[in-house]
Amino acid sequence: xxxxxxxxxxxxxxxxxxxxxxxxKEQIQQAGARQDEMMKSMAEELxxxxxxxxDAVALNDxxxxxxxxxxxxxxxxxxxxxxxxxxxxxxxxxxxxxxxxAQDEAAALKDSLIKSLEKELITFRAxxxxx
Numbered sequence: 001x002x003x004x005x006x007x008x009x010x011x012x013x014x015x016x017x018x019x020x021x022x023x024x025k026e027q028i029q030q031a032g033a034r035q036d037e038m039m040k041s042m043a044e045e046l047x048x049x050x051x052x053x054x055d056a057v058a059l060n061d062x063x064x065x066x067x068x069x070x071x072x073x074x075x076x077x078x079x080x081x082x083x084x085x086x087x088x089x090x091x092x093x094x095x096x097x098x099x100x101x102a103q104d105e106a107a108a109l110k111d112s113l114i115k116s117l118e119k120e121l122i123t124f125r126a127x128x129x130x131x
């Protein structure tokens with residue numbers, strides 16, 4: 001009877017070994033599936049990060065371009081303002097020159113008027129004293 005009991009023990013042991021082997025294989029499969037899922041998830045995350053990085057680079061480029069255009073516009077506006085100021089100064093200088101010329105002319109006219117009045121006065125006095 002002990003031989004058959006031994007055989008039963010061996011069969012039970014073999015059965016347990018098979019069951020634990022099946023369980024182990026299932027665990028390995030599940031672990032593999034989980035690992036695949038994680039790898040897939042990480043790959044998606046990486047793609048998402050790359051897209052985000054590309055978007056950030058594009059935004060940065062656009063912002064840089066915008067700033068460059070703004071700077072260009074400001075420089076142009078500054079050049080225009082300087083040109084206007086220079087034109088205004090030139091105009092004022094011309095006006096001043098004309099005013100000085102007019103002033104000189106007025107002074108010359110005044111001098112000539114005074115001289116002619118003095119001559120007339122001398123003439124008038126001479127005629128008075130003779131009369």
